[in-house]
Amino acid sequence: MSIQFTDIVSRVQKIGDSLLLALPTVALGVVILVLFWGLAWVAKKIVRAAAARAGQPEGLQLVLARLVSWAVVILGVLIALAIVFPTITPASLLSTLGIGGVAIGFAFKDIFQNLLAGVLILLTRPFRIGDQIVSGEHEGQVEDIQVRATLVRTYDNRQIVIPNSELYTNRVTVNTAYPQRRLSVDVGIGYGDSIQHARTIILGVFHDLPGIVTDPKPAVLVTALADFAVLLEVRFWIDPPARRDAVEAQDQVLEAVKNALTEAGVDLPYPTQQLLLHNQTEGRDGDRAEQREGWPSDLT
Numbered sequence: 001m002s003i004q005f006t007d008i009v010s011r012v013q014k015i016g017d018s019l020l021l022a023l024p025t026v027a028l029g030v031v032i033l034v035l036f037w038g039l040a041w042v043a044k045k046i047v048r049a050a051a052a053r054a055g056q057p058e059g060l061q062l063v064l065a066r067l068v069s070w071a072v073v074i075l076g077v078l079i080a081l082a083i084v085f086p087t088i089t090p091a092s093l094l095s096t097l098g099i100g101g102v103a104i105g106f107a108f109k110d111i112f113q114n115l116l117a118g119v120l121i122l123l124t125r126p127f128r129i130g131d132q133i134v135s136g137e138h139e140g141q142v143e144d145i146q147v148r149a150t151l152v153r154t155y156d157n158r159q160i161v162i163p164n165s166e167l168y169t170n171r172v173t174v175n176t177a178y179p180q181r182r183l184s185v186d187v188g189i190g191y192g193d194s195i196q197h198a199r200t201i202i203l204g205v206f207h208d209l210p211g212i213v214t215d216p217k218p219a220v221l222v223t224a225l226a227d228f229a230v231l232l233e234v235r236f237w238i239d240p241p242a243r244r245d246a247v248e249a250q251d252q253v254l255e256a257v258k259n260a261l262t263e264a265g266v267d268l269p270y271p272t273q274q275l276l277l278h279n280q281t282e283g284r285d286g287d288r289a290e291q292r293e294g295w296p297s298d299l300t
Helices: 002-053 058-084 090-107 109-124 164-169 195-208 243-263
Strands: 132-135 138-145 149-153 159-163 181-189 219-225 230-238
Touching (some): 109 138, 109 149, 109 159, 149 164, 230 243
Antiparallel strands (some): 132 138, 219 230
C-alpha cells in the first residue's frame, strides 16, 4: 500500500510540475488569443469604414466586416493552439481542418448555403434594405439582410425570416426596384353607353388626383365584353411605388371614377340572372320540338 501511495504522489507531483512548466506557454497562448480578438475588432471597424467609403450598402458592410473578423479570430486560435501544444504543427492543423471541414460541411450544408447566398445577394444586390419584395406567399419590406437569412416586415407588422438560399434561387418580385409603378383598376359600363364617352370621363378625373404621374399618361382599355357589362381597364402610374401609395392611389381612382361616371349618367351594371320557368301544365310539355323556353302563350 505504501508503495502504491508513493507512486500516486509521484505522479501527482509530475502533473503539477508539468502544469507549472506549461503555465508560461498557456499564458502566452491566452495573450495571443486576446491580442487577435482585439485585432479582429479593429479589422472589423476598418473593413466597415472602407466599405462605407466605397459606397457599399450597409448590409454588405456588416457582412464583410464580420467575415474578416471571424477570419482573424480563427487565425488567432490556431496560433494559440500551436503555442500551447508544441506538438501541433501547421501540417497537422491543415490535415485536421481538412478532415473536419468535410464533416462540418456535410453537417452544416444548409447553413453554409445560406451564408454563401447571403454574400451573393449583398454583392449582386437584386434588392436592398428598404425595398418592398414579394417572395412566394410572403410580401413586405426588407429590414435586414443577415448572413443566414433576410428579415422582412409585412404590412400588418409581422416579421418573416426567409433563408437567403430561398431568396437567391427562387423568384422574387421587387415592387420598389424602379421609381415609378403602374397600377390598374377594372370598371364595367353598360352595353348602351358609349365607350369613347366613358373613356373621356375617366381620363378627366386624373387631372385632380394627387400622386398620379402624368408621364406616362393614364390609359383606358377595353378588356372584355362580359355577360353583363363592357369591362374597361384603367391604367395609371404612381411615384413613389410603395405599397401604401399604391393602395391610396387605387382608392382615390376608384372613388373618383365611380362619382364621375354616375354624375355623367353612365350605367354601372352589376351581374344579373334571368330565370325561365316551364309551365308543366301545357299540353306540349315533354315534346322538345314544340315546347317553348318561356312562358306559355295562354296566360289566362
